[in-house]
Amino acid sequence: MFAAELLVAQNIGFAVIALMMIVAALRVVTTSNVVHAALWLVVVLGGAAAQYILLAAEFVAVTQVLVYIGAVMVLFLFGTMLTRARIGAERDLNNAYWRLGIPVAGALFAAMAIALVSSFGDEQLPAEPEVTSVQQISDQIFGPYLLPFWALSFVLLAAIIGAIVLARKD
Amino acid sequence: MLTSQFLLLGAILFCIGVYGVIARKNAVLVLMSIELILNSVNINLLAFALRNGSADGHTFALYIIAVAAAEVGVGLALVLLIYRNRRSIGLDELSEMRG
Numbered sequence: 001m002f003a004a005e006l007l008v009a010q011n012i013g014f015a016v017i018a019l020m021m022i023v024a025a026l027r028v029v030t031t032s033n034v035v036h037a038a039l040w041l042v043v044v045l046g047g048a049a050a051q052y053i054l055l056a057a058e059f060v061a062v063t064q065v066l067v068y069i070g071a072v073m074v075l076f077l078f079g080t081m082l083t084r085a086r087i088g089a090e091r092d093l094n095n096a097y098w099r100l101g102i103p104v105a106g107a108l109f110a111a112m113a114i115a116l117v118s119s120f121g122d123e124q125l126p127a128e129p130e131v132t133s134v135q136q137i138s139d140q141i142f143g144p145y146l147l148p149f150w151a152l153s154f155v156l157l158a159a160i161i162g163a164i165v166l167a168r169k170d
Numbered sequence: 171m172l173t174s175q176f177l178l179l180g181a182i183l184f185c186i187g188v189y190g191v192i193a194r195k196n197a198v199l200v201l202m203s204i205e206l207i208l209n210s211v212n213i214n215l216l217a218f219a220l221r222n223g224s225a226d227g228h229t230f231a232l233y234i235i236a237v238a239a240a241e242v243g244v245g246l247a248l249v250l251l252i253y254r255n256r257r258s259i260g261l262d263e264l265s266e267m268r269g
Contacts, residue, residue, distance in 0.1 A: 007171070010171055011171060014171065014175060014176075018175075018179045021179070021183065022179075022182055022183070022186070025182075025183055025186045025187075025206055026186060028186075028190065028199075028202055028203070028206065029186055029187075029189055029190035029193065029194065029199075029203060029206075034196060034198055034199060037199055037202055038202065041202050041205065041206070044183070044206060044209065045205075045209065048209045048212065048213060051176070051179070051213055051216075052212075052213075052216055052231075054171070055176065055213075055216040055217055055219070055220045056220055057216045057219065057220075057228055057231070059228065059232075060212070060216060060228055060231045060232060060235075063232060063235055064212075064235065067235050067236075067238075067239055068205075068209075068235070068238075071239060072205065072238070072239060072242050075242050075243065075246055076198065076201070076202065076242070076246070078246070079198050079201075079246040079249060079250065080198055082250055082253070083197075083198065083249060083250060083253040083259050092195070092260075093194060093195060093196045093199060094193050094194060094195055095192075095193060095194070095195045095261075095262060096262075098192070098193035098194075099193075100192060100193075101188070101189040101190075101191075101192035101193040102189065104188065104189070104192060105185040105186065105188050105189035105192075106185070108184075108185050108188060109181055109182065109185040112181040112184070112185070113178060113181060116174050116177045116178060116181060117174055117178075120172075120173045120174040120177060121174065122172055122174070123172065123173045123174070123221075124171070124172060124173070125171045125172065125173055125176075125217070125220055125221055126220065126221075126223065129220050129223075130223060132219070132225045132228055136225040136228075137225050137228050137229060137232070139225075140225050140226065140228070140229040141229055141232070145226075145229050145233075148233060149233075152233055152236050152237065155236075155237065155240050156236060156239075156240050158240075159240035159241075159243050159244050160243070162244050162247070163243045163244050163246075163247040164247075166244070166247035166248060166250070166251050167247040167250050167251065169254075
């Protein structure tokens with residue numbers, strides 16, 4: 001009984017957050033103001049963090065909030081500030097052939113939706129999932145996935161040095 | 171909860187991101203659309219992690235977040251450099267390499 005009520009609450013939460021994310025994502029790609037696009041992107045990223053909690057992934061959700069909403073958003077707003085003379089609505093943000101994107105995205109979604117529904121149909125996720133602890137994740141990172149972790153460290157180092165070299169004024 | 175509801179949400183966000191990459195001319199907005207695509211992949215990975223009851227998906231989601239942060243850093247540095255040299259970040263104006 002309790003589990004069934006929890007499931008209904010989870011589904012309502014999923015629907016509300018998913019609707020919010022889709023509307024916000026559409027605004028990101030259609031708005032005519034770069035700063036507004038960045039702020040709508042915050043809504044999408046926050047909604048994604050909420051979905052991660054629904055998927056029993058607390059650690060990834062917290063990391064998402066810290067890294068994306070905390071750091072990446074500040075970078076985007078700085079980039080907007082440094083590359084534009086004026087803040088406000090702006091025409092000419094789209095390509096001349098932007099309409100081409102609609103059939104491409106629509107066809108891609110149709111293909112993916114058919115594939116997903118035919119392979120997963122109405123398969124249920126586990127109703128009482130085991131929460132993945134941070135210890136399990138760290139066992140994965142420093143155990144079988146150590147080599148990708150090292151590669152990622154070098155990627156981050158190269159990105160830091162590259163960003164400094166590129167953005168430095170000579 | 172169904173598995174496919176999360177996968178369909180990921181597919182919708184992915185397609186909106188693809189539309190943004192095709193339609194937008196401003197380089198910062200293209201980078202934002204790429205962030206939408208990376209987030210949809212993360213939703214898929216975590217849905218499969220819950221379905222299979224393993225922590226592999228969480229590990230890869232964290233790796234994707236780190237790669238996305240590196241990508242945004244380098245991408246915005248490139249955009250800044252292009253803006254400094256050309257006073258514009260319209261992607262259709264970068265045509266020096268046209269043969």
